[in-house]
Amino acid sequence: MTEPVLSIRDLVVEFDTTDGVVHAVDGVSYDVHPGETMGVVGESGSGKSVTVMAALGLIQIPPGRIVNGEVLYKGRNILGLDEDELRKIRNKEIAMIFQDPMTSLNPVFKVGDQIAEALLVHDDKLTDDAARKRTVDLLEMVGVPNPDRRFDQYPHEYSGGMRQRAMIAMAMANQPSVLIADEPTTALDVTIQAQVLEVMKVAAEETGAGTVMITHDLGVVAEMADRVTVMYAGRVVESGTVDEIFHNPKHPYTLGLMMSLPRVTGEMQKLLPIPGNPPSVISLPPGCAFHPRCRMSEGRELCRTKVPELVEASPGHMSACHFPDEVAIEAKREASVTGLEV
């Protein structure tokens, strides 16, 4: 396997709030290789966004605090670099696409100028004309019609899908080696989501970048990802290839996510939601953070007392569950309840 282009190692990020310390990210590690797409899945508040924001120095410090960890970009630790060094990496090496295209573009500047700015800040020699030409090409690449006219329009003259295309154009402007998409389709209509995912694929091919696709939508993961990292309460609970995760989950949380997914094939079936709510990241439950909601753990001493390590459950497939092999049995049991098959 090739060297990972982005490697997050044991990242710990905390936030001081009036209610206490929030353990937003608690020892997260994952690798992204060139050209592959890493899907990062989890509920709101599971720390998937904070992980990448911290990597790029985009969280506010204070109240935020990076306690531990490394973020290796092409082998070099970029965590805690000074602002000027980080600035040179942002967009040029690691580019981000944000969740809500309606608010992520500055309403008072032309869309074209905002994209061109990404080019101009990283290249002193670039002329405004050349930047405009390249921007128009980028807009064309992401499928914005009439790119030359669209360059001079303001964000409010763009639809949601078009804005997200513009954001993607901005992200691929400098041919970055890593593209981070933070829930790129969440704020969009379902019909637009598929189009934007197609554009994401174009962007990944065009730049040859490794992609981090943060989402809570397993459909997006199935569509886009090569490998998957599942996060829960600031920790990685399972990781592996997309096939392994979908067909042979080794963590009850992953199984729960899949059982709560509606299927369009076969008969109408009941969904089986994960009971309870995500835990407060200020006071995590002792032991395995998932145990109060876990159908497998009920009554088990080990789940309540010992935090499970992320270990290899089968080759290339990591799980942070004390009983990874029972997930398959549980899956069969739940399938019999709902008539679903995993």
Added chain:
Amino acid sequence: MGTFIARRLLYSIPVLLAATILVFFGMTAVTDPISQIRLQPNVSQQTIQNIIDRKHLDEPVVVQYGFWLRDVFFNQFGNTALGDQPIWPDLSRAIGNTMQLVFISELIAVVLAVVLGVFSAKKQYSFFDYATTTISFFGFSVPIFWFALILQALATWFFLETGFRLFYTFGQSSFAPENAFIDRIQHMVLPIVTLSYVSIATYSRYQRASMLEVLHSDYVRTARAKGVKERVVTMKHALRNALIPVVTIAALSFGAVLGGAVITETIFAWPGMGKFFIDALIRGEVYTLMAWLMVTAVAVILANLVADIVYGWLDPRIRYD
């Protein structure tokens, strides 16, 4: 933009007409226009009869309104009731004097308030932020006449201690000054400090609040993620958005202040609109008061127009066609 301004000016005509109706009928409903004059012992019956004839006070109110309207638009507000003196020369002088004060103090206030507000927001909860907050709240709470009197007392104390007159506490200019320009500035400093201090207190709070909101917005995060320098993020991406609310407040209060900073002008004996108003009120000169009201109405209308134009320049979402 040109058509927008033209259209807005056309809209102003009915607004202005409505203002004349409110001003005239409001005034005549409140009082007989020459009631004060009637009470003066040294004014003869003949003089009063002359005023009644000149101002058509023995005709129906609507007809009086018509004559007054003609005076307003074609005769520079006409003449005073008692003495039959033209109103406009004094009024225009008062407008000019108030403009000097208000333009300079509002300009200082807006610039300083924006700078203070931006820095307070960038360095939220720092010593600088707390200091500006404290000084702003002091500016809110202190009565303006008290603050003006303290400034006068300080200037006087300085003069008595050193024998050197730094600032004048009274009037607009000295009799036969050596250097008219410097003399004017020495007279203006204290009223300007008084006026701008209160405005800075208000505007800087608005600037701080809107800047804080914008600095936490998604598009500012996008700008940072693009690799834009923090200084450019603040001054370009954030400030342009954060200026919008402050421009509203400043432009609107600018129109109101043009009507005269009554208290400040009175304390510093500055012969501006505020003092003009008070003097006319004391003398019971109804026609002068109505002229003053009309000028203030025009000032407010123009200030609103300017606010709209600046909006359109700051925010492309506001369209004018």
